[in-house]
Amino acid sequence: MRVLVVDDEPIIRMDLVEILLDKNCTVVAEASDGKTAVNLARSIIPDVVLMDIKMPGDIDGMQAAKILIEEEICPVVLLTAYHHAELIEASTAIGVFGYLVKPIKEDELYPALRVAVSKWEGMQKLKEENVDLKNKLEKRKIIEKAKGVLMDKYDMKEKDAYRKIQKMSMEKRTDMIEIAKSIILSSELISL
Template sequence: MRVLIVDDEPIIRMDIREMLQEKHCIIVGEASDGETAVNLARNLRPDVVLMDIKMPGSIDGLEAAKIINEEEICPVVLLTAYSQYELVEEASSVVGIFGYLVKPIKEEDILPALNMAIAKWSSYKKLKEENNELKNKLESRKIIEIAKGIIMEKYKLSEKEAYKKMQKLSMDFRKNMVEIAKYIIINNKFDEIMKI
């Protein structure tokens, strides 16, 4: 597992590094502020970022986690102190934060938290891909339905006949159904404009 450690306290970073190295993790980088963390995450592409929620500078841990998530780099596990409960509540609403650990970190908690974050991230990415695929299929279906309606109206065909006509055009021109549908829609609109 490749980990980026982010904390403004060097002693905490050192402790975390030692804990993770004992568990055979690879520390790809370390940072003491959010801005550096984001840049390192972009360049190093770790499997997970372990980051303090509150750090000095223009970008704190929460903001850095949001950026890392928006750019779909990797999951983030936040580090927090007991007194930062309000920040943890705020963090729970941010997509891309897949867990948090309370300082002082217990050695037996760190690896399960990171492994869980990576597993959840993988599921999240897969779900997002499936969602995009379904959106594309739905959009394609809508385009095909519009084109089919145009053919039905223009040639006075049934829905089934119109669909068969589109399938034949698809095979004749060696284009997929969506390309044929778009062509039908564009030409229909063009025909209507020419009539004006």
């Protein structure tokens, strides 16, 4: 697992890196502020970012996490010395994938990061499937519309109209969706 470690305290960062290396993780970069973390994550694309909430600079850990999640770069697990309900609510509102309270227990760090990466991968897969299903639905709508044109124009049954589109697709060695679009376009031109 490729991890970007972000904490403004060098000693804590060093401890985190040591724990991660002991767990066979690869620390791809380290940062001490949110702005640097965002820039590094954009260029390196780590598997996960382990980031302190409170850091100096223009962008704190919470803001940096929000940017990384909104840009769909990678999951973020936040670190904090605070366990106030407001911080927990704010972190869940922006969609962080984990929340650990300092001092970090070594045996909790790796599982938190691994779960975050697993959830992220599952979410990305669902998004891809959703896009694929939307595309299939749009194609299906176009084919249905083309079938309707053929049914109206040639007094065909639905099954025959579909077979006609299929046959034309095979004869012209092109995708059915292209044939369907041509049928629709030609019917629209004729009706002008």
